[in-house]
Amino acid sequence: MDAKLQRRVQRYGWDKAAEQYEKFWAAQLLPAQQLLLELADLKLGESVLDIACGTGLVTFPAAAAVGGNGRVVGTDLSEEMIKGITAIAAERGVRGEFSRQDAEQLEFTDGTFDAALCALGLMYVPDGQRAVREMLRVTKPGGRAVAAVWGARKNCGWAEIFPIVERRVASDVCPLFFMLGSGDSLADTFALAGFENVEARRITTTLDYASAEEALGASFAGGPVALAYSRFDDAARESAHAEYLESVAAFRDGAGYKVPGEFVVVRGTRAR
């Protein structure tokens, strides 16, 4: 695996996906984001960091939970995501601090935040262990961190998207995508990093697409393979679309698709 290449593919891929991201993903990711926020149990006046914040689907509810006397910081590898969340915050009158930062190398001093969150971001990071260690480092003693990832490959009906793309453009999109969501991997990663009282929840979900176009848009243009996909010519697009729809054919439901999925959400606390 080429970590540098993976980072570039992620950075510029999410730049391309940023504008379409909420349209395709806001509803589908909600169960994982809600559980993450529930486990974070944010209180008025607290400081919270949302790592890989994207357009702020978790950041804004977190901002509401900590209130005007709290502090909300969002970081993401993609410049376009940071531009997007900054614009949305201005529109909504939310006071937050947003900056482009790699989850593996956060630019905060030790023990800065009451809570560190990362929703559906760790699968894209070349070294997830290092990113979780960073979550621990920036969390205050006695504070907590919560992360959500996609679950095991066998329980995610859309998983063929990665080999379908890789067969057309060698891209190191995210070679270890399902690793953290398998078995106890994410909880073990938290424990290894030094978190205490680690608890994990696994939830099943259904990705509900009203049409084939919606299923294709979410998977190709609106997500992590967007950079590789942008390099496909028309023939490659057509064949990749056909192959992907074939891979989810068992989940056809009328004109659309109901594709099974799974999330894992883990919480840990930093010792006092």
Ligand SMILES: C[S@@+](CC[C@H](N)C(=O)[O-])C[C@H]1O[C@@H](n2cnc3c(N)ncnc32)[C@H](O)[C@@H]1O
């Ligand atoms: C599926 S989105 C999740 C966004 C948001 N947390 C949410 O729940 O809607 C994944 C995000 O991870 C970001 N990302 C990918 N690799 C990253 C890295 N190494 N460091 C920080 N962010 C990263 C992407 O730019 C993208 O915004």
